[in-house]
Amino acid sequence: MEISIAVAKTNKYAVSESGDTLEIVERPNGGVSVVLADGQTSGRGAKAISSMVVRKVIGLLAEGVRDGAAARAASDHLYSERAGKVTACLNILSVDLQSQTILITRNNPTPVFVARNYLVECITSASVSIGTNRNIRPTITELPLESGITIVMYTDGIRYAGDRTGNPLDICLLLESMLEDENPTSREIADNILAQAIRLDNNRPNDDMSVVVLRSVPGEFDQIRRMSVRLPVGTGYIS
Amino acid sequence: MEISIAVAKTNKYAVSESGDTLEIVERPNGGVSVVLADGQTSGRGAKAISSMVVRKVIGLLAEGVRDGAAARAASDHLYSERAGKVTACLNILSVDLQSQTILITRNNPTPVFVARNYLVECITSASVSIGTNRNIRPTITELPLESGITIVMYTDGIRYAGDRTGNPLDICLLLESMLEDENPTSREIADNILAQAIRLDNNRPNDDMSVVVLRSVPGEFDQIRRMSVRLPVGTGYIS
Numbered sequence: 001m002e003i004s005i006a007v008a009k010t011n012k013y014a015v016s017e018s019g020d021t022l023e024i025v026e027r028p029n030g031g032v033s034v035v036l037a038d039g040q041t042s043g044r045g046a047k048a049i050s051s052m053v054v055r056k057v058i059g060l061l062a063e064g065v066r067d068g069a070a071a072r073a074a075s076d077h078l079y080s081e082r083a084g085k086v087t088a089c090l091n092i093l094s095v096d097l098q099s100q101t102i103l104i105t106r107n108n109p110t111p112v113f114v115a116r117n118y119l120v121e122c123i124t125s126a127s128v129s130i131g132t133n134r135n136i137r138p139t140i141t142e143l144p145l146e147s148g149i150t151i152v153m154y155t156d157g158i159r160y161a162g163d164r165t166g167n168p169l170d171i172c173l174l175l176e177s178m179l180e181d182e183n184p185t186s187r188e189i190a191d192n193i194l195a196q197a198i199r200l201d202n203n204r205p206n207d208d209m210s211v212v213v214l215r216s217v218p219g220e221f222d223q224i225r226r227m228s229v230r231l232p233v234g235t236g237y238i239s
Numbered sequence: 240m241e242i243s244i245a246v247a248k249t250n251k252y253a254v255s256e257s258g259d260t261l262e263i264v265e266r267p268n269g270g271v272s273v274v275l276a277d278g279q280t281s282g283r284g285a286k287a288i289s290s291m292v293v294r295k296v297i298g299l300l301a302e303g304v305r306d307g308a309a310a311r312a313a314s315d316h317l318y319s320e321r322a323g324k325v326t327a328c329l330n331i332l333s334v335d336l337q338s339q340t341i342l343i344t345r346n347n348p349t350p351v352f353v354a355r356n357y358l359v360e361c362i363t364s365a366s367v368s369i370g371t372n373r374n375i376r377p378t379i380t381e382l383p384l385e386s387g388i389t390i391v392m393y394t395d396g397i398r399y400a401g402d403r404t405g406n407p408l409d410i411c412l413l414l415e416s417m418l419e420d421e422n423p424t425s426r427e428i429a430d431n432i433l434a435q436a437i438r439l440d441n442n443r444p445n446d447d448m449s450v451v452v453l454r455s456v457p458g459e460f461d462q463i464r465r466m467s468v469r470l471p472v473g474t475g476y477i478s
Contacts, residue, residue: 002471002472003471224471229271230241
């Protein structure tokens, strides 16, 4: 089996800095975690918040702290630093090879989709963003690590794409049709969802947009880990 | 222009944990950094060292500390923690969009290759690994961020591949022939170098092996950042 994770990310139109921060880190007892935070508003202020949150979480995960505890720590840290006045959405998606599970940790009202083969389920359980008071807890979903799973996680820039034009994005339908028609890679799914979201905002994203797709693919693979980053460098592009 | 980074990584044969640790992080003022550490020996002990070093470096880079200072801090940290008795090799490869430069920071005698179009140069300046005494400084090479650059950075598992069979890997020659023949992607270069190294060790890597390839590709690209991870999950595979 191989775990394949793809991320696609763009900024709000005409804003050089994305308020979304995303990092992928190795877990000390095996596996990887994707940490995604979306700071309140957009631009430089939001970036400072989301990167502070992600930095806190990845530092703790790298020390072996469990995902739920890391999310709570990030909430308390943000609460202390900003006196409860600033909020951020936080998602952690982990493949834990020690417990042989996939963990979805949400402090984010935006849903997460989980598909087993072609059957798409939507995780919409109530979940609050971090930083606004003490005792904020994440919503955690745990799945056995088995092949044929697809997980789609994204920020609200994608959730609300097309809202202005009254033509919202139905990610569940889009994902179902992709999974039924062909055997798409995580890269194809992520790129397709982001492209549709940008199109629905008339090619001028109304907010920062990030999407993460994880697939567990059955089969025999070489024992090689691979990681890739593609970063466009153009006028005005900052991060 | 687009920056494209590809990493390929495998473990020493029959050892479940890699002593190499590699993380890619966003720079707070724009760009990305690849941090690669190779702990002394292999297996669990080496992993603890290399991940401690990488964690220190990425934490500092995320706070805006410059690469050279982060490398020195990691050396002092390792020296204090292990009383100067343990060493690690450290490389940092950064694309800094603020200064519009590529920075290669080495505490590693293993060379780094830099190609401008087809012309391959080898950075072999003397460089010592971290952790064994105070005042260890990295060797830093700075290049303007322009298109047509290829950088290949790797750990000594690749450097010494084939040494036992008296058939070492000539990465310079391999890279030259790839760049001349076709226009390979960073992924193709990384996969090819790792495959050759494994083959020269008779398909049983004699040490942990990691290779990082960065290319700056000319042209117009969509303003989308992409990141991918592929992680094989099999019997005995831990990290």
